[in-house]
Amino acid sequence: MSVVPVGLVQMTCSASKEENLAKAILKIKEAAAKGAKIVCLQELFTSLYFCDVEAYENFLLAEAIPGPSTESLSSVAKELGVVVIASLFEKRTQGIYHNTTAVLDADGAYLGKYRKMHIPDDPAYYEKFYFTPGDLGYKVFKTKFATIGILICWDQWYPEASRITALMGAEILFYPTAIGWSTAQDEATNIEQYNAWQTIQRSHAVANGVHVVSVNRVGLEQNGAMQFWGGSFVSNPFGTLLYKASHDHEEIAVINIDTKLTDQYRTHWPFMRDRRIDSYQPITKRFIDED
Numbered sequence: 001m002s003v004v005p006v007g008l009v010q011m012t013c014s015a016s017k018e019e020n021l022a023k024a025i026l027k028i029k030e031a032a033a034k035g036a037k038i039v040c041l042q043e044l045f046t047s048l049y050f051c052d053v054e055a056y057e058n059f060l061l062a063e064a065i066p067g068p069s070t071e072s073l074s075s076v077a078k079e080l081g082v083v084v085i086a087s088l089f090e091k092r093t094q095g096i097y098h099n100t101t102a103v104l105d106a107d108g109a110y111l112g113k114y115r116k117m118h119i120p121d122d123p124a125y126y127e128k129f130y131f132t133p134g135d136l137g138y139k140v141f142k143t144k145f146a147t148i149g150i151l152i153c154w155d156q157w158y159p160e161a162s163r164i165t166a167l168m169g170a171e172i173l174f175y176p177t178a179i180g181w182s183t184a185q186d187e188a189t190n191i192e193q194y195n196a197w198q199t200i201q202r203s204h205a206v207a208n209g210v211h212v213v214s215v216n217r218v219g220l221e222q223n224g225a226m227q228f229w230g231g232s233f234v235s236n237p238f239g240t241l242l243y244k245a246s247h248d249h250e251e252i253a254v255i256n257i258d259t260k261l262t263d264q265y266r267t268h269w270p271f272m273r274d275r276r277i278d279s280y281q282p283i284t285k286r287f288i289d290e291d
Contacts, residue, residue, distance in 0.1 A: 001037075001145055003256050004145045004259060006037070006038045006234065006254065006255050007031030007032070007082075007253070008243070008255070010230050010245050011042065012218055013048050014048070015047070031254055032081075034252070035254050036254045037083065038172075039082055039083065039084050040085040041084070041085060042176050043152060044178055045087060046089070049178045049228070051126050051127045051129070061089050062090060063088065063089065063091055064090070064092075065088055065100055074110060083104065083143045083148075085101060085150060086102045087100070088101070096132050098115040098131055099115070099119070099131045099152060101113060101150045101176055105143050105144055106143065114138075116134050116154070117138070117151075118161070124226060138151075138161060138168060146259055148170060148172050148173075149165035149168065149172070149173045156197070156214065159207065162207070166209075170210060172211045172259065173204060173213070174214075175201060177216040178217050179228065183220070183224060197231075198214075201235065202239040209271065210237055211262075218246075218248060218251075229247050230246055230249070236261065237262055238265055242255050
């Protein structure tokens, strides 16, 4: 099928893994009832965003993948006949943890996982304390309804990640995300930050000729110090917004994505054709010194 109804679940989270998983399942069902065939959940949806502090007890939130959450979501995917994209805190083994997204196909089959490649370390986003950088490389998943690429939050700022995933055959790029504003921050800075976040992802849609789906959490966390800014959106292959969520409410949206448009856009704006792959070797360097 070329037209794929895609569901976005933008929601608040609590301190209870069980409550968050149950809530996400209800919202997957609501999205499916609206016609969604692929449903994407936000980054680390089974918990509050815990990386605001470096605390060893937070490692107890992690689980195996496949594991309890993927088993529950697999049953839901099979029951509803939908693909589920689920971002989870993975315990790989003792002392090795990843920020990982699992993909469950419409028959409930576990298709695999993508481990977040780019790990930030900033005030209130101390992810390097928790997450080992991904070592599975970039991934695409051939689901019942489309071939999809998954990247996670901080990955969204890197054009190399989206380019490689698109070159691997992704028809839609999905970005489960957890990003917000400090509540002590001024409104002009908030607007500038959100616009930069949205613009960089829309640019990936344009450069690669694919739809981009970005799903962010919403709500106040960190004792009111952080407002996750929601603003989940869908961009077509030329950067046009097909949907944009609010900054302060839970939302479920189902947007029709026509994957055949990729050929149209890539034909009329042939960025893929005109790539000079013979000249790109310098991109593998950290920095290019003049000497």
